[in-house]
Amino acid sequence: MDLTTLAAGLAMGLGGIGPGIGLGIGFSKAMEAIGRNPEASGTIFVPYILGLALTEAIGIYALVVSLIILFAS
């Protein structure tokens, strides 16, 4: 049984749970805020993109670890 492939799969699979939930919550809050106050969408946009990138970065770290396991060891 090839543990390397298993490790890579687990790294990305488990590492995608957190950012997925976080992005969903963040986006739903942003939509809620825009729904309450449609004129604020310009103000909401920039901090939302920032929050999106920061949350997604955790998933990207998991992806990088998985790729390193697959291709560099």
Next chain:
Amino acid sequence: MVHVEIKAEELFAIGPLIVTNSMVGVLLASAVLLLAAWWFTRRSGVVPSRGQSLIELPIEFLAGVVRGTGGKRWRQFAPFVFAIFLYVLTANWLSLLPGVGTIGVMHGEGEHEILVPFVRAGAADLNFTLGLALISFVAFIAFGLRANGLRGYLKELLIAEPAYMTPLLTPIHLISELSRVISLSMRLFGNVFAGEVLLATMLALTTATIFILPLAFVVPGIFLGLELLFGLVQALVFALLSMTYITLAIAEHRQHGSDDHSGEAPEHGTAAANVSA
């Protein structure tokens, strides 16, 4: 299985300097930016021509964002933010041109023949993203030092908000500041490298599903569009995060008195400031 390399492949060596294909990509992006800068400012005027107003559109949007989040001294670091944004954007979008990643030489023999492309996405090399992240790091430290002085900067860095919490909060604060380098570089690298792997895998579909021709050509096209969007978003995020770190570093802090608001970020900008790690 598509062959991918995390390390950028070497092309040739000039003396002790080894030139990799990512370096070529980055230099190409620099050359395009310099050429565009020269071209669009050749006959610039207060009443802009068509090309000039086209270029001014994203710059104005970004300037609006920087002014909104940056506080009073936003003009000091706005050019830095624009430069980072344009550089990363050009490097990311140049990697989507046909020929990048596909035209190259074959290395190795027999079973282990691999294609070494002449040009590779600039940000798919950790050296480029790490270099930019270090530039951002030095920049926000420098702006903080210049705005608050050495003593002010060290005081802000080492002494936590309620002074008795210092032994607990200061190491966390220090490590979170140091980890900004890692997070900035890894985010950009991970996104662009994963995009490259994704595009390579999707393009490999063209050989696997050649009998369903639309699938073979439409699916990579969709992912190319996705990469276009992600390249733009990642460039924007890198620039905005650098701006946020600089704003945090130059912000005047509450204990300096409420009558001096020269460097303080305005209220609605602190939402972005609180978001950053």
